[in-house]
Amino acid sequence: MRAPSIPFEATIKWIKKETRDTSTYAILIKDREIQRTYHFRPGQFNMIYVPGIGEAPISISSAPEDHYINHTIRVAGDVTTAIGRLGQGDSLYIRGPFGKAWPVEEAEEREVMIVGGGLGIAPLRSVIRDLIKRQRGRGGRSKIGKILYGAKSPKDIIFRDEFPRYREFFDIFLTVDKADPEEYWKGETGFVTNLIDKIGFDPLYTVVFLCGPEAMMQAVIKEVLLHGVPGEKIFLSLERNMNCGMGICGHCMFGPRFVCKDGPVFRFTDIEEFFGIKEI
Amino acid sequence: MKRPRIGVFKFTSCDGCQLTILNMEEEFLELIDIIDISYFKEAIDRPLRGIFDISIVEGSITTNRQKEEIADIRERSRSLITIGACATSGGLQALRNWASLTSYKEYIYPAPDLVDALSTSTPVSDHIHVDYELWGCPVNREALSETIKSFLMGKKPTLPRYSLCMECKRKGIPCLLVSSSDPCLGPITKAGCGAICMIFGRACYGCFGPKDDANIESLMRWFKDLGFTQRDCIQLLDKMNSYAYRKVRLEQGH
Amino acid sequence: MNRVIKIDYLSRIEGESGVYIEIKDDSINVEMRVFEAPRFFESFLKGRPFQDAIDFTARICGICPVAYQMSSVHAIERIFGIQVDKPIRDLRRLMYCAEWISSHSLNVYMLHGPDFYGLESAWAGKEYLPILKKGLSFKRLGDEILTIIGGRAIHPVHIKVGGFFRAIDLNHLKGLIPSLQRAYEDSLKEIKWVSTLRFQRGYNEKVYVSLRHDEYPMNYGSVISNKGLNVSMEGFLGMIEERQMVYSTALHSKIKKDGDLQPYLLGPLARLNNNYMCLPDEIRDVIAASGINIPISGMDKGIIARVIEIAYALYESIKLIKGLDDINVLSKEVQLCSGSATWITEAPRGMLIHHYELDDTGKILNCRIIPPTSQNLAAMEMDIRHLVELNKNLDKTRLKGLISSLIRSFDPCISCSVHLLN
């Protein structure tokens, strides 16, 4: 049996540069036995370990059915920079999967509104692809829902080339905080929150999956609540400092919740009490 | 692969911190295999030349000449690390900042005008950008090794910024402040020395400088309740890191 | 024909200094230019509690902090009339042994040694590597003893007026005996090694000043010289005069004699020459067998004395550690009183003079510190002059090399010298 505190090896199969500082890594677990028993659900994350440098929690951005596990990683500090130095064929070490997943069942009963901000789209991509696979599996052709995605500028849009492929099942709305003068941008500008007013949806028949910077999530929640989406139908993925991934180091506490094991995906009403509290 | 070029520089100091590099002993022998120590006046007879991947700076800035030199070293350095209380907080000699220098000079030198000394002793970071500050008077050997290794690997060193009490408790030492009312600076001082004073039953005297978010006022209030005077309190803080402790108090509005 | 030889920044010595030499037809002018910035230590101490003297003055020098702690603690104990017990005396002597080992092996193996092999640093040549390793192995032992007794090798934290803060880990110390024993045996071989090095010609008759005691001097004794001086510590302080030089941040001191000022030399050479008879027979035998004549004469032979002192310090450490037994009370009660006192101890580089004046609350009213290097500067200049005289015709580069090497042989500690106290 593998202990949850011991990382195991995965090989980088390909790397796709998404933006200036963000790339997607497709990895394959090396050990056959672990490969066979490793199962994750959209929304879960791995602790990625670079020996000698350290660990970082990174969401899985692929769907369970995808051939490789994907991680979409932005170069931020020590660990992510070290990952950035790796190439195809190099090894990464991972522990996982950890955490609670997006409640896909909820999305299947309703129309899903997927709202991502910045890198927050990474864990959402997993659920987007999963939902599409499920819909296809059922032979369904109808739309599953909407994707609202806000990035800083057109250059910062992650998975930009993939969105057209998702259009078959999703209405897709992209917006950027600011369009670059150098780049031709015919889409929206402004924050994602602005989109919510424009798209038209049935609040009582919608479930919201949300991930992005905390301020953005607060704004979006306020907005969709105003539109009448019930709090129980809003799910969001939180970010906190993480060390162990198993709820025994104390770093990721958000009120009484361990973001690593009770989250990162939470039902809004389960954490509402703490959500607005500064420095919780 | 070319070995990274390291430079070791000295300003106003006692040399203890750069000596710590040589004191790494076995690890030092390993180190010289990995890096190229290109400048280290105390150990190599070689002129200052070229660019450094990592510069390690000891000592505080106390003369006009040094101000120019440190600027030059910054220009030549990809990363610049300061080591020790002198370089990170002006050192013991910063005590002159709170007195008039002329009097100090006269006290020691019969002809004070001959001495080129700024009226202050200041940390290197007051003059140039510093990539990493390693605290301590002197720096801890393991911490120095961890810092050098980290820079070689391209990561930030994993060194504590929390209180010395944490290290003291991990080592299982009973608290001196609580059990004997010794005025220990541990609660406001960075961990990193190995709690060596407490092991010997001695109250911390602040070699490692203020920890993150040091609540100096509260501790001083407590000391006063224990019977220490205002003057005692000031003298407790005014040692190797007077500059840093004073700065924190100033920032906190005291 | 005038010639100027200038070394802007001397390498492989502690601190920042250079030399400036002007060779004229009829005279040679030598200036040891110390440009290390002064630090004004004596002034900071005014008005501070006496314990601060121990912690503050240690910061004058990272290479010989124990020396500062020893001179200050003894001076202050003298004011309070404290006589410490044998275990404390022994532990302090042990700390001194450790510091001699560390400081001397730094000079011998990393700073001065490479000169004899024409190397720019101790790790520049393959053939030197084993020598360096040997040196580091000595140094590590010195550092380890200090770490056990004082918490760390540089600026140890354990010494206080009256003794030590708390009992030390005796088992830990005793555990070092086997490695010390091995190192001691090695160090005897090193005496042979050092006697085979090639030294410079020439010799300058000098006044060697050191402490003398019934044991090889460290913390106690009276001040003697090879020229018949024999005075108390206080008496000696009254005999020297410190002068400021235009070209240096270090003060120079000389002995006042018959209205004249006389340079004198402190340190291992002086100590050894003055106290040879205090060495144990087994070391003396090795010295004799290595063909080393005592008194050692020659300008740049400090390294020989240092190697011998490493051996002695290892020998003495073993003896002291073996003699330490269950030591519980490690401190004497302090009774505050006002007064003043001078104390001198033998720092690795020679006699370190401290003088304090306290008020009746234990606050420091005045203090004076005279480090060995500033006492040696005059003698150094004298020897450099002599060296240049003998080698006037060499080309600049070679001459500079000889001068640097000579200076290293004095193992100057510039941080200290800047009146360090400055």
Add this chain to the structure above:
Amino acid sequence: MNYKILKIRKHDLNLFIQNLKNSYRLIGPAIENEVIMLREIGPDDLPSGFRDSQSPGHYRLVDKRDDRIFTFSNGPDSFKRFIFPPVNVVFEFRKTKRGLIIKTPHEDRVPLSIFGVRACDIEAMKILNRVFSNNEKKAFIVGLNCIYPGENCFCASLGSGPEIRDGCDMVITELEKHLLIESGEEGLRFLQGIFHEEASKEDLEEKKSIIEQCRNMIKKSITTGDLAARIYRNSEHPLWLRIAERCLACGNCTQVCPTCFCNSSFDLVDMPSLKRSSEGVSGKRIRIWDSCFSMNFARVHGGNFRPSRRARYRQWLSHKFGYWIDQFGIIGCVGCGRCITWCPVGIDITEELGVIR
């Protein structure tokens, strides 16, 4: 559990301790630097007859020369140090051509016994086992019923003391003339060679009254009813700011607390392994006790979730008395009073909690 209730003569305690020591690495209370610490002990190391005087931020040990043995109460140390050590090697790693080789350290297999564990600490041990989902029995525990409480104790409010109910292998109660020993099967063998007899009804009565007496001497208390709700409702109470002015965020309270479990992990790399570029890197992954009071504890790349002392103190107290219940179904405090005594500026949580209504 199949308990036997016996009594032994007081002067035979030495033999009993020696018996334990023959089978275990025996940890127990001993005086070190004028404080009662937990250390490896032998028969003569118990601080018999000593009493401690404790108040917020203050501790002194006095030799009362009391005839009784267990007159002292808890010092700063707890079993936590021995069961969840402060510094721990998670694994050693070495990168080779064939991949990363990870070695987990062998556990210290010398069996451990902790002597003199009080009721509060036994509860704390259960709590920590729940936190770490630890089912392994890590030590043979000899419990000790308190005859005096410490002056900062408030175990009675939390129902965790002063009487030990379960959770240990043996329990000792010091009676006037004897030591009462309650033991399961496993413990009986340590009474071998020691004169012991069945406890009488009177002995049991005496035990009861001694513990009652102790209970009555407890000075401090907290109200636990709806405590969690009170804390949740008061996240913006001015109290937090007031405490923050005093709190040093030094972390002492969390280090001496027998249930605080926050920790951090990091890699230490061996110097020589850097030579062979990152290919051959080797080192250790270390886990150490940390604290929610550390400034960087909740730092992430873009910022810090709890930069203020106010928030960090609130986090600690809210976790201990509120969140803990949500997380583990039980309050995280056992009322041992250590955080009060060992707070260098004497912050008294029983007082502060009283303010939150």
